[in-house]
Amino acid sequence: MTVHDVARLLPATDVLRDHCRALAMLEAVLNPDRADRAHAFDAHWSATEEMASMTNGSGDEYAVVFSPAGAYVRGFAHESVMSPYAGLAGDGPWPGVLDEVPDAFRAYVTEPAFTDEDGTPVVTACLWRAPGDDAWRTGTIDFPDDGSGDPDGSGSLFHLLTDRSPEAFRRFAEDYYEVPVALSAVRHVYAGHPLTEEVVGVLNPGLTLVDLTEDAVEIGYPLPRRDGVARG
16 A cells, blocks of 8 residues: 555545544543654644644654645555655655645645654655645656555554454454443544543543543543533
8 A cells, every 4th residue: 555545445524534533532531641642633733733643653653634625634654665864865754755745735745743853854754635625636657666565654554544344343352452342432522523432431441531521622522411412
């Protein structure tokens, strides 16, 4: 799989935003320690931007910025032959990965959160989608044949964004946290329903809704109100 395949498999921007929000909320329930979570969502990254992120703890990561300009996706697979540090592409990102990023998203190419201390973009895969686009866009890239079928790391980086089934998340979470994960609870959160004490208790008996209030506000995920009206 390459970023070109990912572009065909990603959903519309709003659907992707809701999915990323659900991933972050599920992990917040499963793991109170923010530093050890793989997925996060900051609904207040700036006054006009939200950001979903993933880090696997081994050097691979992605970020998805949602803004009035649309959505910008940047991924980095540290073992990819297309890494800026692999030495095969010269002193920067692999040719084509960032060359065609539109002006509306160019600020993210040099965003300090997405570059190293020398200002080099830390990226092996990039996609974007403007509000008027009918599909995700990528650069024109001549991918190297590294024998893996995943030269830019897209297959592993974005697998929970391209396979958005509750079963896929359960497989990930049971492997990552080594605990059983109730599929019914995953389906509840994937559907965007407000959290309930029952769902929280099924996923993590050690937590309550009150414990998750700060996380839910940061993520922008709905919590029930006493009058029965959801808030988020």
